[in-house]
Structures are given as C-alpha cells and as structure tokens.
Amino acid sequence: MPPIRNASKRKPPPEGFEDIEDQLLIFQNKMKDAHNKPPPTGPKHQAQWEIFQIAHARSRYVYDLYYEKEAISKKLYDWLLKNGYADAMLIAKWKKQGYEKLCCLRCVQTKETNFNSTCVCRVPKAQLKEEQEIQCVSCGCRGCASSD
Amino acid sequence: MAPTGHKYYYHAESKQSTYTRPGLPVPAPTPPQDASASFYQYSAVPNLSDPRVANAYLAQLNAQNRPAQGSHRGGRGGGDSRPRPQPVDKPRSKVAIPGCEPWILVYTRCDRRFVYNPVKNTSYWRIPEKLMAGILELDKARLREKAMSEGPDQKENDKNKEKEKEKGEDTAAAASESGSRLQSLGLEEADRDQADDSSEYEEVEVTDDEADGDEAREDDNNDDEHPSKRQRTEEPVEFSEADIAFQLQAMGEQYGLDPGEYDDGNRDEWPEGAEGVRFSEEDARALFRDLLDDFNINPYNAWEKLIEDGRIIDDPRYTVLNTMKARKEVWQDWSKDKIKEIRERRAKEEKKDPRLAYMALLHEKASPKLFWAEFKRRYRKEPAIADPHLKDKDREKWYREHVNRLKMPQATLKADLAALLKSLPPSLLNNKTRLDQLPTQLLVDMRYISLPAAVRDPLIETYIRTLGPPPDGAGGGGAGGEEEDEASRKAREAKERRERALREHERNVAEQKKRQQRSLEMGRARLREEQREIERAMQVGKEGLQSPLAALREKEKEKERDLEGGAS
Numbered sequence: 001m002p003p004i005r006n007a008s009k010r011k012p013p014p015e016g017f018e019d020i021e022d023q024l025l026i027f028q029n030k031m032k033d034a035h036n037k038p039p040p041t042g043p044k045h046q047a048q049w050e051i052f053q054i055a056h057a058r059s060r061y062v063y064d065l066y067y068e069k070e071a072i073s074k075k076l077y078d079w080l081l082k083n084g085y086a087d088a089m090l091i092a093k094w095k096k097q098g099y100e101k102l103c104c105l106r107c108v109q110t111k112e113t114n115f116n117s118t119c120v121c122r123v124p125k126a127q128l129k130e131e132q133e134i135q136c137v138s139c140g141c142r143g144c145a146s147s148d
Numbered sequence: 149m150a151p152t153g154h155k156y157y158y159h160a161e162s163k164q165s166t167y168t169r170p171g172l173p174v175p176a177p178t179p180p181q182d183a184s185a186s187f188y189q190y191s192a193v194p195n196l197s198d199p200r201v202a203n204a205y206l207a208q209l210n211a212q213n214r215p216a217q218g219s220h221r222g223g224r225g226g227g228d229s230r231p232r233p234q235p236v237d238k239p240r241s242k243v244a245i246p247g248c249e250p251w252i253l254v255y256t257r258c259d260r261r262f263v264y265n266p267v268k269n270t271s272y273w274r275i276p277e278k279l280m281a282g283i284l285e286l287d288k289a290r291l292r293e294k295a296m297s298e299g300p301d302q303k304e305n306d307k308n309k310e311k312e313k314e315k316g317e318d319t320a321a322a323a324s325e326s327g328s329r330l331q332s333l334g335l336e337e338a339d340r341d342q343a344d345d346s347s348e349y350e351e352v353e354v355t356d357d358e359a360d361g362d363e364a365r366e367d368d369n370n371d372d373e374h375p376s377k378r379q380r381t382e383e384p385v386e387f388s389e390a391d392i393a394f395q396l397q398a399m400g401e402q403y404g405l406d407p408g409e410y411d412d413g414n415r416d417e418w419p420e421g422a423e424g425v426r427f428s429e430e431d432a433r434a435l436f437r438d439l440l441d442d443f444n445i446n447p448y449n450a451w452e453k454l455i456e457d458g459r460i461i462d463d464p465r466y467t468v469l470n471t472m473k474a475r476k477e478v479w480q481d482w483s484k485d486k487i488k489e490i491r492e493r494r495a496k497e498e499k500k501d502p503r504l505a506y507m508a509l510l511h512e513k514a515s516p517k518l519f520w521a522e523f524k525r526r527y528r529k530e531p532a533i534a535d536p537h538l539k540d541k542d543r544e545k546w547y548r549e550h551v552n553r554l555k556m557p558q559a560t561l562k563a564d565l566a567a568l569l570k571s572l573p574p575s576l577l578n579n580k581t582r583l584d585q586l587p588t589q590l591l592v593d594m595r596y597i598s599l600p601a602a603v604r605d606p607l608i609e610t611y612i613r614t615l616g617p618p619p620d621g622a623g624g625g626g627a628g629g630e631e632e633d634e635a636s637r638k639a640r641e642a643k644e645r646r647e648r649a650l651r652e653h654e655r656n657v658a659e660q661k662k663r664q665q666r667s668l669e670m671g672r673a674r675l676r677e678e679q680r681e682i683e684r685a686m687q688v689g690k691e692g693l694q695s696p697l698a699a700l701r702e703k704e705k706e707k708e709r710d711l712e713g714g715a716s
Contacts, residue, residue, distance in 0.1 A: 012536030019448045026453060061450045068480065071448065071487040 014076040020065065024085055027058040049140035052104050055087060056139070062086035063094060101148070103141035124148060245282040253283060258673065432468045435650060436478045438643055439465040447483035447490070451476055464654065503592045505532040506543060510550050511597035520547050546594070553598040562607065564595040569611050578618040583609060 034050045062085055066077040081088045093099040093108070102108065107119035121136035124145040128134065135142055242254045242264070250267040263279055264271040275283060443460050460466055469475045509532040514523065524543075527533050533543070553561065568590065569577065576587040583605060590596050596604070 010536070022446070023449045023453065026450075057450070057452065064480075065448070069484040069487055071484070071491075 014073060014079050016072050016076050017079075020061075020072065023061065024058070027054060027061070030054050031058075045137050046140065048138075052106075052139035056090070056103055059086040059090050063091050067095075098146050100146045101144045103136070103144040104139040106138040107136060107141065107144070121145075243286060245279055246285060247282040248279050251279055251282075253286065258670075431646060431649070433478050433481075434646055435465045435468045436475065437482045438646065439463055440479065440482050445483075447486035451479055454479065465650065468650075501588050501592055502535055502537040503546075504588065505535065506538060506546070507592050507594075507597050509533070510547065511601075514547060514550050514554070516551050516554050518551075520544050523547060549594055550598065553594060556598075558599070558603070561595070561599050562603075565599060565604065565607060566611070568593055568595045569608065574616060575619055577612065577615065579612055579615045580618050581612055583612075 031051070031054050034054055037050075039047050062072075062077070062080050065071045066074075072080075080086055081091075087105075090102065090105055093102045093105065099108070103121060106112070107121055110116045110118055113119075119136045119138060119141070120134050121139075121141035121144050123134075123143075124147045125143055126147065133142075237256045237258045237260065239254045240257050242252045245251045245253050245263070250265050252264045252266065253261055254264050254271070255261045260273075262271050262273045263275050263283075439460055443463075445454060445460070454460065466475075469478065509527065509530055513527060518526070524533060572587065572590060576589065581587075586608070599607075
C-alpha cells in the first residue's frame with residue numbers, strides 16, 4: 001500500500017500546473033457530478049456514457065496542450081498522465097494514423113464483440129446509409145472515424 | 149359562374165371560356181383574351197340589361213371622356229372585400245397647398261397622396277373640389293422644376309409619369325364631377341403628350357387603391373364613369389421556379405438574412421453585397437483573434453469552456469467565421485501563439501520569490517499571541533500558506549523567528565533595518581527608487597517586516613533621499629520597454645484599422661438590406677395588384693361576348709382622335 005502523504009508534505013506539481021489547474025478542476029467537478037448523479041432512466045448501457053465523454057474530453061485537453069499547442073513541459077505532461085488526469089492508452093491511439101479521433105478504447109476492442117468487429121462509431125460517415133443516425137453503445141459516440 | 153350569375157365553361161389549358169357547352173359542334177364565340185380586347189369585360193352593369201346597348205354606350209362615352217384610357221391603371225372600385233395593400237404605407241413628405249391654407253398635401257411612401265386638414269383633423273384620399281386648383285398649381289410647379297433639373301430625354305418620361313399620376317388623382321377626385329370637366333382635363337393632357345406608354349407607368353403609379361368604400365360602391369352603381377379596369381396579364385397564377393426563389397428571398401428578408409446565409413441557389417442574381425459577410429480569409433481570422441484577445445480568454449482553457457461561457461457569442465465578430473470548425477481552428481492557433489507569448493514573457497521576467505507573499509502575510513497577520521500551529525490553521529486558506537513551492541518546515545522557522553523579533557524593543561529593530569539598508573548596493577537601492585518598487589532582497593528580509601509599516605516607511609524614505617543616483621549601465625531595461633511599446637502600438641493600430649473596416653461593412657450590409665426590403669415590398673404590392681387584375685379578368689360578365697366589338701370600336705375611335713390631335 002502506498003504511503004498516504006499529507007498535502008503540505010506532497011511534492012509540488014511541475015512548473016506550469018497553475019495555468020491549467022482551473023480547467024482541470026472544471027473537469028474534475030464535472031466528473032464528480034457525473035459519478036454522484038442517480039442513474040438515468042433508460043437503457044442501462046447509457047449510464048456510463050457521460051463518464052466516458054468527460055474522460056475523453058479531459059484526455060483530449062491534455063493531449064492538445066502537449067502535442068498541438070506545446071503549452072506544457074514534458075515533465076508536467078508525464079506528471080499529469082501519472083496522476084490520472086489523462087488516459088495514456090487513449091492518447092497512444094490518437095498518435096496512430098486512422099485513430100486520430102478515437103472516442104474510447106472499448107470501441108476498438110474487436111475481441112469483445114460478437115463478430116470480432118469494431119464499434120459502429122468507427123465507420124466513416126461516407127460508408128453509412130444516408131441520414132443514418134448512430135450512437136455507439138459503449139460511450140454514446142456519434143462517429144469518430146478520422147475521415148469525418 | 150360569372151359575376152352576373154350565368155354559368156359558363158372554362159377550358160384551363162386553352163384558356164378559353166364559352167357559354168355553350170364545348171362538346172357541341174356550334175362554334176361559340178369565346179370571350180377575348182388579349183388585353184385591349186377584353187377591356188370592358190368587367191363593366192357588368194346590372195341595370196343596363198342589354199349588353200350590346202350598354203357597351204355601345206360605354207364605348208362612346210369613354211371615347212369622348214378619356215382618349216388615353218388604355219394606359220390608365222385605375223385600380224379603383226374593387227369593392228369592400230379587397231385586401232389592404234401589404235406594404236404599410238406611411239407619409240413621407242408634405243406640402244402646404246397654396247391658396248387653401250390649413251390644408252396639407254401629404255405624399256406617402258408608395259407615391260400616393262392625400263389631403264389633410266390639421267385644424268379639423270380630417271384627411272381625404274379624394275381631393276375635395278375646392279382644393280383642386282391649388283393642387284394643380286403645385287403639380288405644375290413640380291413639373292417645371294423637374295423639367296429644369298433633368299435632361300431633355302429624361303424629361304419626356306417624367307412628364308409622362310407625372311401626368312399619369314396627376315390624372316389618376318384627378319380622376320379619383322373628380323368621380324362626382326361633371327363630364328365636361330373631365331373632358332377638358334383629358335384634352336389638356338392629350339395636348340401635352342400623346343405617347344402614353346403603360347410600361348413605364350408601372351414604375352411609379354399606385355393610384356388611389358384605398359378609395360373609400362362608399363366611393364367604390366358609387367363606382368359600381370354608375371360604372372360608366374369608371375369603366376377602365378386594368379388588364380395586363382392573362383396567365384393563370386401558378387408558381388414557377390422564379391416565384392419560389394422570390395419567396396425564399398422574401399423569407400430570408402423577414403429573418404434578416406443575406407441570401408448567402410441560406411443559399412437560394414442562383415448565386416449570380418443575388419443583389420450586390422448579399423453574399424453574407426464577405427471578408428478575406430485572413431481578415432476574418434484576424435478579427436476572430438482580436439475577439440479572443442479582447443475578451444481576455446485564458447489560452448490554457450478548453451474550447452468547450454469558451455463556448456459554454458458564451459460571452460463571445462454575442463459579439464458581432466463571432467459570426468465573421470461561418471463554421472464552428474473554422475472558429476475552433478483559429479482558436480487553436482491563437483491559443484498556441486498566446487501561450488508561447490506568455491512563456492516568453494515569463495522567461496524574461498525574473499522569477500518571483502515565493503517568499504514574498506509569505507513574508508507579506510507574516511508582516512500583516514503574525515502576532516506573538518499565536519503559536520505556529522494556530523497561525524497555520526487560521527490562515528490555511530491563504531495562498532501563501534498553501535503555496536507548494538515553500539516547505540512547511542521553512543515556513544514554521546520563519547514564523548517563529550518573526551514572532552521572536554516582534555517581542556524585541558523597537559530601537560533594536562530600527563538599528564537592524566538601518567544595517568540592512570546600508571548593506572544593499574547602490575544599483576538596487578538609490579535615490580530613484582520608489583517605495584512601491586523596493587528590491588526583492590529587501591522585501592524578503594526578516595528585518596524589513598519586523599517593524600510596523602507606519603514606523604518603517606518614513607525611515608526608508610529618508611534613507612533613500614540621502615542616497616546618490618543610480619550607477620550607469622542600469623538603463624538597459626528602459627530601452628527594451630520602449631521597443632515593446634512600439635510593437636504594441638503597431639499592433640493596436642492594425643487592429644483599429646480592421647475594426648473600422650468591420651464597422652463600415654456592417655453599415656453597408658444594413659443599408660443594403662433596407663433597400664432590398666423596400667424594393668421587395670413594392671414588388672409584392674405590384675404582384676398583388678396584378679393578381680387582383682387577373683381575378684377581375686377571369687370574371688367575364690354576361691356582356692363579355694360583346695366586348696370585343698366594343699373594344700374594336702373604341703380603338704378605332706381612339707385612332708381617329710389621335711389623328712385629329714396630330715392635325716390640330
């Protein structure tokens with residue numbers, strides 16, 4: 001069991017954390033609210049959609065800061081990943097071609113589906129029928145193919 | 149059913165109507181369809197039971213009274229059921245009528261006019277006889293003025309138009325007047341100009357459409373006074389592509405959109421300036437960046453937060469970019485640049501000592517009455533206490549030291565402060581230093597904060613006054629500041645220029661919209677008019693069979709008159 005450290009004795013986060021602290025706090029509060037909400041009426045699988053969506057948005061935020069805007073240092077980025085502010089596995093997928101917009105990892109887990117295929121949200125809009133509205137089962141994604 | 153109650157047959161495709169059944173071999177005479185021929189078809193006069201007699205009578209009377217009736221868009225006598233014209237008419241200008249003092253002649257936006265008496269607070273579309281002379285005079289004066297101001301070729305047209313207008317007014321006014329008066333008027337006008345061209349007449353004229361109800365009824369009763377009904381188009385009303393496009397445009401106008409914003413398909417026919425807000429890509433991006441700058445957006449925050457806050461959405465510059473994707477892209481670039489800028493600035497700035505805030509807190513709040521643990525608990529919400537860059541151990545040490553010093557006599561403290569001030573080099577502390585920008589080295593020292601500010605500040609001030617000027621070589625920072633000022637000034641100027649362009653553009657667009665609206669309403673009114681005309685044309689009376697003959701006769705007579713007029 002890891003030692004529980006007092007806040008005053010904890011090591012301070014790396015340089016630049018104060019800049020993004022507010023936004024991260026917003027995400028944190030949203031996530032807390034989503035956790036504490038009573039389960040919504042309706043299909044059971046939809047209960048987790050909001051959690052997935054917030055986690056995705058937060059990971060995207062960290063990813064953008066480091067890779068797109070180059071706003072945070074490597075040190076801070078690693079620290080954020082280590083402290084669970086972003087999903088390192090998801091970000092690893094975003095760096096691969098064809099997965100730039102991937103919504104969640106569950107949607108590319110072919111082994112978990114009946115026909116060993118990816119989720120419907122991975123299908124490009126061009127290959128879907130006209131005006132077909134989809135929302136995937138695992139995270140409520142409406143389409144995350146790179147060509148969309 | 150014809151208005152007179154007779155049944156007749158109408159063939160929708162060939163646009164023919166007959167009184168006899170079309171299946172019968174007997175060739176029934178069809179009511180005429182061209183404009184001139186069916187001229188009198190509307191004049192259904194119930195008391196003149198024989199249509200032939202009635203038409204002959206009418207033709208004769210009208211040939212006498214109105215030589216140029218063909219081009220006259222009467223538009224009167226539609227009855228009470230007629231809808232009011234849609235574009236709300238409003239007074240535009242007024243002229244006092246000479247000779248009849250309280251009365252005013254008011255011109256409306258649709259180029260109609262009525263008289264108004266402000267004393268009695270009454271107004272008439274029908275101009276009373278006693279005002280006739282004054283108004284005629286006014287019109288003449290206006291005509292002369294126009295003729296003077298415009299070129300000779302223009303003059304002809306204008307004269308024509310004016311005359312038409314005048315005539316419309318006059319006929320309206322003189323509904324109950326004697327035929328001789330009308331005749332003289334008609335002759336006078338015939339002399340002035342023979343070339344009555346109805347096409348240009350359409351442009352201006354909206355005659356007394358709202359002739360009051362009793363007048364209209366009067367017209368019905370003695371229709372021989374006003375038999376002229378317009379007859380211009382024969383096509384049945386049906387919606388073509390152009391109509392649909394027109395309606396789309398009208399709807400767009402109602403919602404205040406430019407055609408560019410809903411894309412009506414015919415891009416070439418958009419009026420000038422209607423393609424939505426048209427900026428060069430670069431300008432639009434720059435404007436959006438200005439917007440982000442102006443609202444003090446935190447570049448570290450997420451795009452979703454920016455949109456959820458919704459502050460920037462109300463700004464007109466928000467719509468400069470059309471798509472959310474483009475906006476997000478610009479925001480991404482902007483935040484990237486902004487963060488870079490911030491980093492550079494921070495790198496340039498010397499690092500702020502974390503001790504400063506804590507020492508200030510100690511100076512303000514610490515007292516010998518509080519133990520460290522109590523002090524810490526009481527002020528744990530203060531950022532200086534929560535600051536992770538200072539170690540708790542150090543904070544405790546400094547607190548204890550400070551509290552111990554507070555217990556010392558003031559003389560020692562003063563001596564300590566003097567020693568501290570003396571130890572600072574002249575490059576940091578000199579007679580140019582102000583109290584609010586003392587060097588950090590001084591501020592974080594324990595000896596500086598241990599005296600109350602009321603005692604300490606005068607001491608330091610007097611000490612600074614005794615010091616010499618700053619040594620040379622300290623001017624580097626100032627020059628850099630000026631340079632920065634120059635750069636920021638340039639940026640500001642560029643921004644102002646762009647904003648001025650935006651304002652101008654908005655004004656242009658608004659003006660364009662207003663103009664379009666006006667022309668659209670005029671067009672609608674005309675369209676409605678035409679529709680009514682067509683309806684009227686469809687109602688062929690019992691004497692419709694006779695009308696071609698009557699019209700022909702009338703035409704001949706007209707020709708004769710023209711010849712006579714030319715001869716004289």
